[in-house]
Amino acid sequence: MHPYRSHTCGDLRATHVGETTRLSGWVHRVRDHGGLLFIDLRDHYGVTQCVIDPDSKAFKLAETVRSEWCIRIDGDVKKRTDETINPDIGTGEVEIFIRDMEVLGAAKELPLPVFGDLDYPEEVRLKYRYLDLRREKLHNNIMLRSNVVADLRQRMWDIGFNEFQTPIITASSPEGARDFLVPSRLHPGKFYALPQAPQQFKQLIMVSGFDKYFQIAPCFRDEDPRADRSPTDFYQLDLEMSYVTQQDVFDTIEPVLAGCFEKFGGGRPVNRNWPQISYKDAALWYGSDKPDLRNPIKMQVVSEHFEDSGFAIFANLLKQEGTEVRAIPAPTGGSRKFCDRMNKFAQGEGLPGMGYIFWRKAEDGSMEAAGPLAKNIGPERTEAIRQQLGLEVGDAAFFLGGKPKAFQTVAGKARVIIGEELGLTDLDKFEFAWIVDFPIYEKDEDTGEIDFEHNPFSMPQGGMEALEGDPLEVLGYQYDLACNGHELVSGAIRNHKPEIMYKAFEIAGYGKEEVEKRFGGMVTAFQYGAPPHGGCAAGIDRIVMLLANEANIREVIMFPMNQKAEDLMMNAPSDPQAAQLRELHLRLNLPES
Secondary structure (H helix, E strand, C coil): CCCCCCCCCCCCCHHHCCCEEEEEEEEEEEEEECCEEEEEEEECCEEEEEEECCCCCCHHHHCCCCCCCEEEEEEEEEECCHHHCCCCCCCCCEEEEEEEEEEEECCCCCCCCCCCCCCCCHHHHHHCHHHHCCCHHHHHHHHHHHHHHHHHHHHHHHCCCEECCCCCCECCCCCCCECEEEECCCCCCCEEEECCCCHHHHHHHHHCCCCEEEEEEEEECECCCECCECCCEEEEEEEEEECCCHHHHHHHHHHHHHHHHHHHCCCCCECCCCCEEEHHHHHHHHCCCCCCCCCCCCCEECHHHCCCCCCHHHHHHCCCCCCEEEEEEECCCCCHHHHHHHHHHHHHCCCCCCEEEEEEECCCCCEEEECHHHHHHHHHHHHHHHHHHCCCCCCEEEEEEECHHHHHHHHHHHHHHHHHHCCCCCCCCECEEEEECEECEEECCCCCCEEECCCCCECECCHHHHHCCCHHHCEECEEEEEECCEEEEEEEEECCCHHHHHHHHHHCCCCHHHHHHHHHHHHHHHHHCCCCEEEEEEEHHHHHHHHCCCCCHHHHCCCCCCCCCCECCCCECCCCCHHHHHHHCCCCCCCCC
16 A cells, blocks of 8 residues: 555545555544544545544544644444535545554644634744645645646647746836846846846747747846735746737737636626727726726716806816816715715825716605705706706715826725625626727926827737827827726737837937846847737736625735735845855945935
C-alpha cells in the first residue's frame, strides 16, 4: 500500500464498503460520543468521517489529536446507518473504522479557526494565510480562480490565438502608475523595471509577424490599494491582434468572457447584448466610466429648468461658463426622510448638499411637488422636471450643479446608493457595457497645459488630421469593458504610425527625442512596416472576484498584500543587508520619522 494514502478524502462511496483504505489529511474536527471518537478527516478533495473505539490499538493516540493535526489513518470502509447518512458530502454514505493511525504533523494552538466561516481580523488572516486558505470558502475561491484561468486559456487557443511569454525584467515605461524599480548589479546606477503591462512587447510581437497573441500575464504597479485592486501585482488575460478594427476586438473577446461567466457564474444571467456607450455619455448618465447597468437609474441634464429661476444658487451658477445642473431620478424614493439622508451623504462627500424634489399626493388627491427646491422654482418648472425624468407620485429626484468634473463622481456614488437602498439594482446578474470614444487629451485647470488623459498609445480617431484641430476634441480608438460597476477590460487600436505618434506626443509636450528615449524600441520598430493592430487586457483578479461574488479582491488571490502593500506572512518589504546595498552601489536616503 502507498505510504500515505490509497484514496483521497473525497473518493470513498458505498461501492467501497468492506475494503481496507488508507487516508491522509487534516483533522477537520473531533467529536466525542461517549467512548466513540469521530474524526472528520479533510484533504483537498473532500471530507471523510472516521470513527474509533477503545478496542482499537490507536485509540490512545486518537484521543490526543486536535483540529488541523495532519494524520494518516488505516481502516475499514463501513456503510453508515440510514439515519446517519450525510447527503451534503460525497462520502456521506460511508465511514472509516480506524485500525491504525500515525501523526504526520502535529499543530500548535491555532491563531484562527479553520472550521466554519467566522469573520476574523484581516491582519491575522494574512499573517497566517496558509491556515486561512484551508477554510472551505477561500479554498473554493482559489480553485475557482484556477479553473477560470484554465478556461480562458483554452478558449483563446480554440479561436486561434498563440500564447507567448514576454519579459518580466524590462525598462521603465509610464503606463499610468508607478514602476517597481530593480537596481542593476552589473550596471551600477541603472535600474530595470517590473512591467506594468506587456504593452510594448505585445505590440512588437505584432510587428514581428505573429498574428494573434495572448498571455496570462503578471503585471506590477506600485499603486494605492482599494477593494478591487491589488497594490503590487495582478494578472490579466492579455491579447493583441493584427489587421483589426475596434469592432473586431469586441467580437473576439465578448464570447470568451461571456462563455466564462456563464460557466462559472453560478447560474446568474449574463446579458449577451453589450451596449457601446461613449465616455461622455457614461459620465453624464452614470457619473462613472465603469457603470453598473444592473441599476436602471440614468442621470439627465436639467439646466434649462433652473435658468433664471427662484433658486438663486443654481441660477447664478449657470451664468458661469462650463456649468450645468444634473438630476438623479429616484423612483420610489419620495420621502423626506430618504431625501434628507441622501443630502447628508453629499455633505459627507465634501459638497454643500444635494437639492431634492419629491412628489406626493395632496389632500385633494392631486399630485404635488415638495421640498425646498420645489418651493423656490415653482409648480411649472417642477412639473417640467417630473415629465422629463418620467417620475410619478412616490418618486424623487436629486440635483447637483457646477462644473461636471467637480461633482460627477459624487453623483455617480449617489446613483449607486439610491439604486441599492431603493431596491432598484438587480444584484443577481451580470451586465456588461463597452465604454468607447475616450478623449486622448485633457487641459490642466491651473496651468492650461495639455496632457494625456488616457492611453497615449491609442490611435486617434481621424489620424493625423484629427491632431491638427482642437486637442480636447480628439477621441481615441480606446475602450473599456465595465461589468457590474467594475472595469474588467481595457484596450485600444494602437497608434502604429511613427509620424502620428510623434505628433500625438508633441501636443502633450513631449519632443521627438523624449519619445525616442522612452519608447525607442517600439518607435524604431514601427519604421519597418508595422501592421495596424489592437487588443485589450482583462483583469483575472476582478473577473474571479465577480464570479465568486466577493467584495474584496484579496478574497480571490492566494497570497495577497494588505492595504499597506505589506506581506505579513513573508515580512515584505524588508530591510536590505548592508552587503546587498554595497554590491548594488546604493545608499539609503530615508525620510525623517
